[in-house]
Amino acid sequence: LSGPEPLPKSFKTFDDFLPTSDEFLRKNLRKHGVHHLWGVQGAVAGALLDEHKRDVMVIAPTGSGKTLSYLLPLMVRLGKPCRSAFKLFKSGDAPTAGEQGIRSIIVLPTHELALQIHNEVLKLCEGHAWRTMLLEKSTEKAIIDSTKSEEGKPALGIDILVATPERLHHLVSSNALPLHE
């Protein structure tokens, strides 16, 4: 661990950072055979969940638990699925900006890897209303639509978007995207 002081603390156990109010992440971890927090995961979660919202550069070998090291803190940071914000809106409460749009993006070099990571995301989200999408040809339109809001109706939003650079770049720079808010 190195970088500008003060360095964030590493977490030792899931209890150090998973919300106690919500058991679903823990349940899903157990269900998929994850019982202990690994070193890299504790360190990365410590940095990402630090009050100063530190950015991280992680160099760790394949098989050291890198994927979970960012997925867990990401889900803790996102807090509630955007869908719950959407429900709130319907009952008269406007969702906050942080609960709309594409809230987080995971970029991977190949479609195969993106598919693999999206499957991990799905495992963690099991039984919960998280809205996650894998960017591919068949989902492109749904993703564009999710960022559009119509009068009196906020955009549906996406909690986690998993994408490869080509397709995502095409999407952010193409005319397919609506210009209105």
Next chain:
Amino acid sequence: MPCHYTSEHDATEERSKLIHLSYRTRYIILDEADRLLGSDFLPQVEPIVKACTHPLLQKACLSATMEAGPEALAKTWLRDEGVRIVVGLK
């Protein structure tokens, strides 16, 4: 670098589209960052990262290996150069 705009107008228009997609994005993760920051993907990855304009955007780069060049570039994107976490290297 990778973005070549033909005129100021194009650049502005381009930017407004980018922001539309990503101004609410708070977290971006580059997994297998050594490849994403290499010459094959950088022309696409850089505009994506730059399109995420939220002031509190949090970024994470992860990789099994990382060469000096890509790492130096990534550091310029990371706030305060980021926290560097290295596992299992001797």
